[in-house]
Amino acid sequence: MLRAARPDDLDALMALAQARAIGISSLPAERAALAEQIAQSQAAFTSDDDASGEERYLFVLQDRRSGRLVGTAGIAAAAGFNDRFYSYRNEFIVQAAPALGARNRIHTLHLCHDLTGVTLLTGFHIDAALADTLAPQLLSRGRLAFIGAQAERFSDRIAAENPGLADDSGRCPFWDAVGQRFFGMAYPEAERLTGGFSPKGWIAELMPQGPIYVPLLPEEAQWSLGQLHPVGDLPFSMLLDEGLDGDTYLNLFDGGPTAEGRVATLKTVRRRRTTPAAPGPEILHIGPPTGGDVPQADEDDTAWCLVDNGRRDGFAALLLPAPEPGMPLLLSDDDIAALGWQDGQPLWAALLDPLHPPVEVDA
Numbered sequence: 001m002l003r004a005a006r007p008d009d010l011d012a013l014m015a016l017a018q019a020r021a022i023g024i025s026s027l028p029a030e031r032a033a034l035a036e037q038i039a040q041s042q043a044a045f046t047s048d049d050d051a052s053g054e055e056r057y058l059f060v061l062q063d064r065r066s067g068r069l070v071g072t073a074g075i076a077a078a079a080g081f082n083d084r085f086y087s088y089r090n091e092f093i094v095q096a097a098p099a100l101g102a103r104n105r106i107h108t109l110h111l112c113h114d115l116t117g118v119t120l121l122t123g124f125h126i127d128a129a130l131a132d133t134l135a136p137q138l139l140s141r142g143r144l145a146f147i148g149a150q151a152e153r154f155s156d157r158i159a160a161e162n163p164g165l166a167d168d169s170g171r172c173p174f175w176d177a178v179g180q181r182f183f184g185m186a187y188p189e190a191e192r193l194t195g196g197f198s199p200k201g202w203i204a205e206l207m208p209q210g211p212i213y214v215p216l217l218p219e220e221a222q223w224s225l226g227q228l229h230p231v232g233d234l235p236f237s238m239l240l241d242e243g244l245d246g247d248t249y250l251n252l253f254d255g256g257p258t259a260e261g262r263v264a265t266l267k268t269v270r271r272r273r274t275t276p277a278a279p280g281p282e283i284l285h286i287g288p289p290t291g292g293d294v295p296q297a298d299e300d301d302t303a304w305c306l307v308d309n310g311r312r313d314g315f316a317a318l319l320l321p322a323p324e325p326g327m328p329l330l331l332s333d334d335d336i337a338a339l340g341w342q343d344g345q346p347l348w349a350a351l352l353d354p355l356h357p358p359v360e361v362d363a
Contacts, residue, residue, distance in 0.1 A: 001061070001062050001064050001316055001317070001318055001338045002059055002060070002061055002062075002138050002139060002142035002143070002316065002317040002318075003059065003060060003062060003315065003316045003317075004041065004042065004045045004057070004058070004059060004060075004314075004315055005038050005041050005042070005058040005059065005060045005072070006038070006042065007035070007038055007039070007042065009038065009060055009069060010031070010034060010035055010038060012060075012068070012069040013027060013034060013038070013060070013069065013072060014031060014034060015069075016069055016070075016071075016072060016125065016127075017029065017034070017125070019127070020128050021071075021125050021126055021127055021128055022125075022126050022127075022128045022130075022131045022136075022231065022234055023071075023123070023124040023125045023126055023231060023232070023234060023235050024123055024124050024125065024162070024163055024231060024232055024235060025072075025123055025125040026074060026122045026123035026125075027072065027123065027125065037056070037058060038058060040055075040056050041056055041057050041058035041074070043055075044056060044057050044077075045057060045312055045313055045315065046312075046313045051077060051152065051153035051154075052077075052081075053077050053078030053081050053117070054077065054078070054081045054082075055076075055077040055153065056074060056075070056076050056077070056122070057074060057075040057077075057143075057146070058072065058074045059072060059073050059074065059075075059139070059142070059143055059146075060072050061073075061126065061135060061138065061139045064334060064338060070126060070127040070130055070135065071124075071125060071126035071127060071130070071135065071136075071139045072123065072125050072126075072139075073121070073122075073123055073124045073125065073139050073140065073143055074121070074122035074123050074143075075119060075120070075121060075122065075143055075146070075147065075154075076119070076120040076122050077119060077153060077154055077155075078117050078118070078119065078120075078155060079115055079116060079117065079118050079119070079120035079159060080113065080115075080116040080117065081117075084113035084116050085113055085115050085116040085117075085118075085120075086111060086112070086113050086207075086252050087112060087113070087114065087115055087249040087250060087251065087252060087258055088109040088110065088111060088112070088212075088249065088250040088251075088252060088255075089109070089110045089112045089114060089248060089249055089250075090107070090109065090226075090247065090248055090249070090250065091107075091108050091109075091110050091211070092105050092106065092107055092108065093105075093106050093108055093211075094106075106213060106214070106215060107213075107214040107215070108211040108212060108213055108214060109211065109212040109214060109225075109250065110211050110212075111207055111208070111209060111252075112249075114249070115157075115159050115249065115258070115260060117155055118155045118157040118158060118159045118260065119147065119154040119155040119157065119158045119159070119263070120158075120159055120160065120161075121143065121158065121159070121160035121239075122160075124136075124139065124140060124234075124235035126139055126234075131234060134304060134319055136234055136235075136238065137238070137304075137306070137319065137352060138306065138317060138318070138319045140235055140238040140239070141238065141242070141268045141306055141350070141352075142306060142308065142317035144242065144266050144268040144269060145268055145269075145272055145306055145308045145317055145348065145350060146308070146312075146315055146317070147263060147266075147269070148263070148266070148268065148269040148272050149272075149308065149310045149311075149312075149315070149348065150312050151263070153312075154263065155263070156262060156263050156264065157260065157261070157262055157263065158244070158260065158261060158262070158263050158266070159244075159249070159258055159259065159260040160235075160239055160244070160258065160259045160260075161251050161256065161258050162228055162229075162232040162235070162236045162239075162246070162251070162256045162257050162258065162259060163228070163229035163231060163232045163251075163254060163256045164224060164226075164227060164228070164229060164250075164251055164253075164254030164255040164256025164257075165224045165227050165228075165229055165254065165255070165256075166229060166254055172224075172253070172254045173218070173220045173221045173223075173224040173255075174221050174224050174225065174253075174254050174255030175253055175254055175255075176221070177217050177218050177220075177221035178207070178208075178212065178217070178221070179207065179252070179253055182206050182207050182208060183206050183207070207252065221255070224254075224255050225250060225255045226246075226247070226250060226255065226256075226257050227255070227256070228256060228257060229254075229256065232256070236257070236259065239259045240259065241267065241353075242261075242266045242267045242268060243261055243265045243266055243267055244259035244260060244261040244266075245259065245260060245261055246258070246259045248260065267350075267353075268306065268350045269350075271350040271351055272308075272348050272349070272350040273348065273349060273350070274346050274347070274348055275305075275307070275323075275328075275329050275347055275348065275349040276328040276329065277328050277329040277330075277331055277341065277347050278328040278329070278330060278331070278343075279330070279331055279332075279333075279336065279343075280330025280331055280332060302321050302322075303321065303322040303351070303352075303354065304319050304320070304321060304322060304351075304352045305319070305320060305321075305322040305329075305349040305350060305351045305352060306318075306319055306349065306350045306352065307319070307320050307329065307339070307347055307348065307349045308339075308347070308348050309339045309340060309341060309345075309347060309348075310346060310347070310348050311340075314340055316338055316339050316340060318335060318338055318339065319352075320335065320349075322349070322351055322352075329347065329349060
């Protein structure tokens, strides 16, 4: 079940942040800071005030059988709410000297804040044992369903920074070639100061304001541009599948790809429809991470859909077997409790793509 983080999740979130997991963690390491993040999120989910853009939403993925938290992800309603949100924009300039018969197309990086104000996906952190199951689909796409349900609280554009190449010692080819020369600080320290998010204006102002000519960078830094750190493979692939573009913008620190696009074009948002529901057999569809019965992404042949209750306060989402055409969605008692559903209340469902698409064979 995907739901909003609660204050009583603090210990479990601290444990998850320290455990071996897949993805990008934006959870603070300090207990007090994490408690504050949960409190801010709870206020965003429950407040009756009009959205200001300052809201941050923190979700948790909970195993319904064991009660254990196995993942977390977040949303910032507006990137750079208190300051500009900086990125590098990939551009190409053409220089020509007709008299010499010479023409060059040169890759450049331009410091920009094009993405200031867009809705930002923050973090994606899931138990490594669940990486090859359907659970990551719920964690990633479930928060997109929330954005679709509460569209008036978010921008019509969406973005997600993804980690670039850096080794375990903190060495980052792009930062070493660019950022450190202007900021005089090692990459891990710079990341710590900004909390893993795009830097504040006072940091970006120390960076070169003119275009960076990529051919002048060391070869290793050139090669690293737009390359993804392996921990980001899983969440990034799902964002691309949703329809986001990962080629235009780069993270200011490590040169990793920043995915961005329009909310209305997201696959989950486009497919999300109200669905009739009815009580059904008592089946718990997704089991514990160590129980061996979690649906495997490469083995399961069931058609699945992402189901959410459409609420802000009390939001919940599940992955359930898709009903047959013309039939209602069947809910077990566990499903009903998880969604807080009562007969007659609406639910929304977005069909997932088949895990085994049909293979076309030439005649």
